[in-house]
Amino acid sequence: MAKILVTGGLGYIGSHTVVALQEAGFKVVIVDNLSNSSIKVLEGIVAITKQTPEFENFDLRDKQSTVAFLKKHNDISGVIHFAASKAVGESVENPLLYYENNINTLIYLLQELNRNGNTNFIFSSSCTVYGQADVMPITEAAPIKLAESPYGNTKQIGEAIIKDVCNANKNFNAIALRYFNPIGAHSSAKIGELPIGVPQNLIPYITQTGAGIREQLFVFGDNYPTTDGTCVRDYIHVVDIANAHVIALQRLLNKENQDNLEVYNLGTGIGSTVLEVIKSFEHVSNKKLNYKIVNRREGDVISAYANTKKANNTLGWKAKSSLDDAMLSAWKWQQTL
Ligand code: NAD
Ligand code: WQD
Numbered sequence: 001m002a003k004i005l006v007t008g009g010l011g012y013i014g015s016h017t018v019v020a021l022q023e024a025g026f027k028v029v030i031v032d033n034l035s036n037s038s039i040k041v042l043e044g045i046v047a048i049t050k051q052t053p054e055f056e057n058f059d060l061r062d063k064q065s066t067v068a069f070l071k072k073h074n075d076i077s078g079v080i081h082f083a084a085s086k087a088v089g090e091s092v093e094n095p096l097l098y099y100e101n102n103i104n105t106l107i108y109l110l111q112e113l114n115r116n117g118n119t120n121f122i123f124s125s126s127c128t129v130y131g132q133a134d135v136m137p138i139t140e141a142a143p144i145k146l147a148e149s150p151y152g153n154t155k156q157i158g159e160a161i162i163k164d165v166c167n168a169n170k171n172f173n174a175i176a177l178r179y180f181n182p183i184g185a186h187s188s189a190k191i192g193e194l195p196i197g198v199p200q201n202l203i204p205y206i207t208q209t210g211a212g213i214r215e216q217l218f219v220f221g222d223n224y225p226t227t228d229g230t231c232v233r234d235y236i237h238v239v240d241i242a243n244a245h246v247i248a249l250q251r252l253l254n255k256e257n258q259d260n261l262e263v264y265n266l267g268t269g270i271g272s273t274v275l276e277v278i279k280s281f282e283h284v285s286n287k288k289l290n291y292k293i294v295n296r297r298e299g300d301v302i303s304a305y306a307n308t309k310k311a312n313n314t315l316g317w318k319a320k321s322s323l324d325d326a327m328l329s330a331w332k333w334q335q336t337l
Helices: 012-023 040-049 063-072 088-093 095-116 150-168 202-210 238-253 274-285 309-315 323-334
Strands: 003-007 027-031 054-056 076-081 120-126 173-179 181-183 217-220 235-237 261-266 291-294
Touching: 003 012, 012 027, 012 040, 012 238, 063 095, 076 095, 076 238, 088 095, 088 150, 095 120, 095 150, 120 150, 120 238, 150 173, 150 261, 173 238, 181 238, 181 323, 202 217, 202 274, 202 323, 217 274, 235 238, 235 323, 238 261, 238 309, 261 309, 274 323
Parallel strands: 003 027, 003 076, 027 054, 076 120, 120 173, 173 261, 181 235, 217 291
Antiparallel strands: none
């Protein structure tokens, strides 16, 4: 049974991916410093899969610990690297934290993996690398725009570093997955998104408002050039994202990749406006949402949704869940909190 390292495996997307990996028969070792997650997530993973992944709690910015860990676990066949800081606003206020956490951890891992000949690497990238793309839906060939935030920049730099490593070492195999907007939770409602403090993202803000934790959702702008004036995004169920990681990993392990660095968009291909997302919540929860239109949020792109042909045809993966499916799972999860 192949053993896979999942960094950030107790985080939102990582935990769903650990479940999918274990269900697909992989052995998993998680590294997470719990900086944005809780040890309770491990119980959720065990409750769903009836398997306990190995778990080591340390900070991947600590190079010595990373080296020692990889020496000890010299039987790892592949790495999925989720660990990073991800709050766009915080990255503007504290850019060095973001460069340190998102870039140093990546460099240390790549250095060690290169050294010990472990060559299968999956990187969490983001649609943020495209900024406001000129053409919708966005293909992987769309130009990378100047990053809108230090966080976005770390994803661009991360991809560039991996590209250079793959160029220098043709035996190193990597896949960068550019997620659009991951939402929702596992159908068991045993794991899901755990935003700390006031949520910055739309779906947890909606479900917390629905649950009465927040009084009102603020919709950031209704005068954009879209069908109803609110911004358009490609909201994709986190379980679909998790499954894509298993498929990408199998592609590397089976040596089916055509290039030693491949890049895929992970989205549904469907763009939804903020008002459509609110309607979806109202539909699945049978509740009216208290919301108010306010000014635009600085830095928001107008529209971003994926062209998914490459992921569908080359990777052989397709998102299965609808916005309503994902929203219902998010709402069920919210009610357990
Ligand atoms: P998350 O914060 O829920 O998970 C990240 C996990 O990594 C957390 O459990 C955190 O404790 C851990 N971690 C962070 N720094 C660490 C370090 N130095 N050492 C050890 N562990 C560390 O985030 P997520 O939403 O699951 O995102 C996972 C990845 O996907 C990130 O790289 C993120 O940038 C990327 N991504 C997320 C989204 C999104 O909307 N959630 C979209 C695109 C890309
Ligand atoms: C979605 C839409 C808001 C909150 C962010 C990161 C991006 C990527 C995904 C990691 C927008 C509107 C939101 C609210 C609102 N993450 N909104 N009221 O901005 O697409 O992307 O997460 O890589 O890098 O920037 O997601 O959920 O914040 O916003 O009206 O209270 O909801 O204006 O149109 P976004 P989001």
